[in-house]
């Protein structure tokens with residue numbers, strides 16, 4: 001089990017007495033990463049743009065961060081990892097890179113439970129961009145069961161056909177908490193018969209892992225996803241870095257999303273022809289978020305250490321390759337811890353008859369969050385009152401606007417509590433008993 005008592009000592013926000021229970025939006029930064037930021041200031045320099053010792057050291061730390069990130073999700077190498085500002089930008093990058101591959105009459109399939117990050121780019125592509133080029137591409141949306149919050153795989157399957165270039169689904173919903181069956185969605189995408197430019201017959205699968213990668217073990221090869229995106233600010237790192245994992249053969253063929261400096265092969269720019277850098281730098285135009293990248297990779301190392309043995313550093317600040325078995329053990333530990341937390345939240349909130357909880361009824365089917373509405377009291381009012389009671393929550397549609405409209409919520413909003421590795425059962429009880437008080 002997770003030693004939360006020990007872990008909590010490393011978080012200034014928690015030591016300051018905060019009940020941090022809005023973690024599905026962003027998590028807190030531990031003191032180790034704040035200290036590391038200070039240390040990095042000594043060798044502060046740009047990467048790939050200087051021969052000084054500082055620049056070379058920073059380049060080495062920056063580049064090896066890609067290895068850590070690749071190892072964390074079981075990717076073959078750093079060539080599979082592209083870093084952007086956040087998960088949203090990573091999804092947009094796939095949209096822009098694939099844009100010229102779509103053919104008239106194609107479609108793509110997404111779901112009603114998506115975060116707007118995994119719907120609005122596809123809406124924009126189908127309704128605003130491609131029509132300008134005379135291409136008609138349909139954006140299809142799979143339903144979920146309103147009672148259980150479970151994705152309707154039958155409906156999803158009925159929408160996928162031999163014109164479906166891409167299936168885009170969240171790995172877990174940031175509103176319902178539902179954990180989606182990625183392997184089953186993969187099987188559906190595989191059976192579409194869509195002929196990709198490589199000759200392969202299948203739909204590509206993009207998984208929005210923003211609510212999965214921080215909370216559960218993910219092996220991209222086992223899941224056979226074509227694209228996976230997530231953000232590090234939901235797993236202890238500071239704001240500003242999101243990742244795209246993609247299969248190497250796709251990245252090799254795909255157009256860059258951003259064009260400019262450092263993404264070109266050294267010296268290979270002429271008026272007639274530009275050649276691109278090797279992976280992953282082909283997709284890293286302009287000066288990247290260097291410190292953010294290093295901190296993000298170290299956040300992953302620290303997360304494993306926290307989960308397995310807090311205070312002892314097996315991986316943090318070492319160049320040790322992440323052992324898949326350790327990543328799995330660490331993330332399975334986090335998953336069990338969060339299951340216990342969300343189970344407790346459900347147990348308390350279910351006793352409030354005026355409260356309606358969204359998503360799966362059992363903790364096993366959901367990630368570490370619970371969203372609810374009250375018969376008469378607005379979620380915004382509840383969140384405001386919770387804040388006065390020292391509880392951090394989020395009211396709104398959580399960018400899952402389609403799903404809130406699907407429930408015909410007016411305003412399209414719910415109140416959400418969400419937990420992470422440093423929360424203990426007392427936090428959950430305090431938060432839920434505060435909800436009880438408010439309603």
Ligand SMILES: Cc1ncc(COP(=O)(O)O)c(C=O)c1O
Pocket residue numbers: 024025086087088089115117118170172173174208210211230231242
């Ligand atoms: C499921 C899901 N997808 C995408 C995002 C967007 O992440 P970011 O704000 O890092 O782009 C979020 C953030 O809340 C999310 O929960």
